[in-house]
Amino acid sequence: MRDLSRVRAAILPETRMIWLETPTNPMLKIFDIAAIAEIARKAGTRLYVDNTFATPILQRPLELGADVVIHSTTKYLNGHSDVVEARSSRPTPPSPSGSPSFRTRWARWPSPFDCYLVLRGLKTLGVRVRQQCATAAVIAERLSRHARVKRVMYPGLASHRSARSPRAR
Amino acid sequence: MKAPGAMISFEIDGGLAAAVSFMQKLEIFACAESSAASSRSPITPRS
Numbered sequence: 001m002r003d004l005s006r007v008r009a010a011i012l013p014e015t016r017m018i019w020l021e022t023p024t025n026p027m028l029k030i031f032d033i034a035a036i037a038e039i040a041r042k043a044g045t046r047l048y049v050d051n052t053f054a055t056p057i058l059q060r061p062l063e064l065g066a067d068v069v070i071h072s073t074t075k076y077l078n079g080h081s082d083v084v085e086a087r088s089s090r091p092t093p094p095s096p097s098g099s100p101s102f103r104t105r106w107a108r109w110p111s112p113f114d115c116y117l118v119l120r121g122l123k124t125l126g127v128r129v130r131q132q133c134a135t136a137a138v139i140a141e142r143l144s145r146h147a148r149v150k151r152v153m154y155p156g157l158a159s160h161r162s163a164r165s166p167r168a169r
Numbered sequence: 170m171k172a173p174g175a176m177i178s179f180e181i182d183g184g185l186a187a188a189v190s191f192m193q194k195l196e197i198f199a200c201a202e203s204s205a206a207s208s209r210s211p212i213t214p215r216s
Contacts, residue, residue, distance in 0.1 A: 023170075026178045030170065059170045076175075132175030140177050148187075151180040156173030 001031045004039060011043045020066075021050040028053075028153045028160070037065025052076070057129040062091055079121040079128055085110050 001007060001020065011018070018040050022031040033049060040047040049061035052072040061069045071077055073085045110118075133156075140154035154160055181187045 023174055023176065025176075028174070028176055028178055053174055053176050054170055058172050058174060129175065130172075133172045136175040136177055137173065140179075143177070143179050148182045149179050150182045153178040154173060154176075155170070 001036065002029070004032070004035055007036060007039055008043075011039070011045065015043065015045050018045060018047045019050070020047060021052075022059075023053045023155060025053060026153070028155055030155055033059075033061050033064040033066060037061075037067075040067070041065065055125065055129050057126050058133075062089065067091075073118050073121075076129060077121055077125060078118045079124065080117065083114050083117045083121075085114055085118060 001022075007018070018036065020031060020033065020036055022033060023029060033047075037047045046067040047061075047065070048068045048070060049066040050070045050072075051059055051061050052070070052075055055071075055076045068088055068090045070088050071086065073087050074081075074083055077087075078085070136154065137156045140152055140157055143149050144152045144154075144157055144159065152159070181191055183190075
């Protein structure tokens with residue numbers, strides 16, 4: 001995904017969706033959402049971005065041109081390890097004619113209590129993410145100097161490939 | 170991204186055996202069945 005020419009080459013006439021996870025799990029590679037969104041737009045396909053690891057605090061794919069953003073609310077958004085849930089968002093609501101059928105057949109509706117738990121977590125999301133970023137930076141730096149650690153993947157380290165790619169940030 | 174985030178991956182010298190030994194010695198962190206948990210949850214490449 002870093003090589004945009006390979007992204008363009010991978011799009012086939014029948015391609016309907018580009019699925020992008022950034023940062024990736026577990027290698028924490030970061031990709032240029034805006035550039036890939038532009039490729040998707042020109043190809044007439046849609047870009048879906050899994051934004052779970054970044055959270056909306058650090059990255060807003062819809063503002064960068066993505067068509068749909070996915071979050072596993074189980075993780076940062078809830079933040080208390082007591083919900084298993086995911087959400088998708090897009091700039092415009094689904095069409096009334098097509099959406100109910102899809103939702104009825106495929107989607108899982110969260111319970112009101114699960115929604116309450118996630119809303120509770122969202123109230124502290126900003127504070128948690130900022131502190132977790134600060135803590136992770138210290139841990140990553142210490143790990144990178146440890147004799148028994150061969151390699152550390154953390155975008156905040158100068159040794160991380162994504163740290164040297166300004167557009168990816 | 171506005172900041173590097175809070176996820177870290179690292180590779181321990183000594184391969185899988187060393188990684189398993191490391192995880193078994195953790196005291197504060199609890200192993201998770203997957204990366205679904207949001208607490209301090211180390212996962213192995215086999216998870």
